[in-house]
Amino acid sequence: MKILAFETSCDDTAVAIVEDSWKVIAASRISQVEHAAWGGVVPEIAARMHAENWDQALKACLKKAHLEISDIDAIACTQGPGLQNSLLIGTTAASMMSLAYQKPLIPTHHIHGHICSIFLERESLVHNLDDFFPSLVLTVSGGHTQMHAWKSPMHLELLGQSRDDACGEAFDKVAKMLGLGYPGGPIVSRYAEKGDRHAFDLPRIYLEKDSLDFSFSGLKAAIFRILEDKKSHSPQSGAFSEKFIADICASFECAVGRIFEKKIERALERFPETKNICFVGGVSANKYLRTLLTEKLQKIGKNFRVPKQIEYSTDNAAMIGAAAFWQYQTAPDNFSVGMIDAMPKMYL
Numbered sequence: 190m191k192i193l194a195f196e197t198s199c200d201d202t203a204v205a206i207v208e209d210s211w212k213v214i215a216a217s218r219i220s221q222v223e224h225a226a227w228g229g230v231v232p233e234i235a236a237r238m239h240a241e242n243w244d245q246a247l248k249a250c251l252k253k254a255h256l257e258i259s260d261i262d263a264i265a266c267t268q269g270p271g272l273q274n275s276l277l278i279g280t281t282a283a284s285m286m287s288l289a290y291q292k293p294l295i296p297t298h299h300i301h302g303h304i305c306s307i308f309l310e311r312e313s314l315v316h317n318l319d320d321f322f323p324s325l326v327l328t329v330s331g332g333h334t335q336m337h338a339w340k341s342p343m344h345l346e347l348l349g350q351s352r353d354d355a356c357g358e359a360f361d362k363v364a365k366m367l368g369l370g371y372p373g374g375p376i377v378s379r380y381a382e383k384g385d386r387h388a389f390d391l392p393r394i395y396l397e398k399d400s401l402d403f404s405f406s407g408l409k410a411a412i413f414r415i416l417e418d419k420k421s422h423s424p425q426s427g428a429f430s431e432k433f434i435a436d437i438c439a440s441f442e443c444a445v446g447r448i449f450e451k452k453i454e455r456a457l458e459r460f461p462e463t464k465n466i467c468f469v470g471g472v473s474a475n476k477y478l479r480t481l482l483t484e485k486l487q488k489i490g491k492n493f494r495v496p497k498q499i500e501y502s503t504d505n506a507a508m509i510g511a512a513a514f515w516q517y518q519t520a521p522d523n524f525s526v527g528m529i530d531a532m533p534k535m536y537l
């Protein structure tokens with residue numbers, strides 16, 4: 190089954206054609222550089238750019254795939270959560286395509302999309318689901334930090350989530366405090382490679398014994414205090430030194446890594462039958478965290494899975510096509526030709 194998917198929840202206009210949840214036939218993306226000057230995504234600009242770009246992204250995707258719309262079986266789009274006006278452009282585009290070409294429309298949950306990014310380019314996994322489930326999945330993005338027990342493609346149980354900032358948001362705020370620009374994750378990660386992971390003793394907040402929730406605001410506040418202290422001791426020097434920035438970034442990543450290790454340990458105690466631990470969402474693009482968790486889980490004989498390509502970690506349309514496939518397979522009668530609005534469907 191070939192699904193044409195749109196993802197416009199934030200600042201990238203992405204379109205992909207995905208077959209049977211694993212085969213990425215083609216993908217195109219138009220990124221919005223316009224936000225960099227503002228130090229973060231400006232919702233109004235994002236929506237306007239999606240409106241300008243979606244048809245170009247669609248044409249590029251179809252061209253790469255050497256397909257016509259008539260070759261497509263269904264249309265999918267991110268329904269939520271995300272920026273409301275940005276979502277509205279994607280849901281309107283998908284609804285128009287559904288009506289014009291008489292294809293069923295599959296509205297998809299963004300987080301289910303991130304989770305299903307694990308299937309992309311993994312044909313044998315999709316054909317041997319009994320070997321894959323039950324699994325655990327840690328979804329870490331700019332808006333969410335969640336741990337789910339994952340029992341089948343459509344069956345997820347929320348075990349814990351952030352009580353304050355999302356982890357990606359903490360990366361972005363650390364970068365902002367250091368004056369490094371947006372988006373912060375990749376920049377912090379680049380600096381961290383040159384830093385000392387133990388230079389600063391930052392708090393690792395594990396919350397109550399057995400809790401699988403997360404909290405990153407204390408970590409962020411601790412960095413704020415270190416920076417204020419540094420500024421008060423050298424007020425005339427202005428910018429922070431490269432070495433200082435690298436050490437802060439490295440210590441921050443180290444604390445985040447330790448929090449994830451601890452939460453995974455706790456989840457495995459509760460679900461010892463877990464076959465795979467998956468790490469998805471924008472922050473799963475982080476090289477240090479990928480390596481740390483791979484080594485940790487190898488030691489205890491558990492499989493660790495991240496999306497096959499880095500571009501499937503951050504927002505992309507292929508993951509939406511993958512999630513839509515399972516929704517359709519599970520309940521085809523729920524999906525018909527039609528219109529939807531940009532209201533998140535909260536089944537997670």
Ligand code: KG4
Nearest residue numbers: 330331332357374375471472474475503504
């Ligand atoms: O999943 P995503 O692309 O969008 C949301 O659904 O939010 O995640 C974006 C987040 C941003 O906070 C960004 O700074 C972070 O993912 N991110 C990273 C890396 N690449 C992106 N964080 C740490 N290391 C990275 N390499």
Ligand code: ZN
Nearest residue numbers: 303330503504
């Ligand atoms: Zn996302």
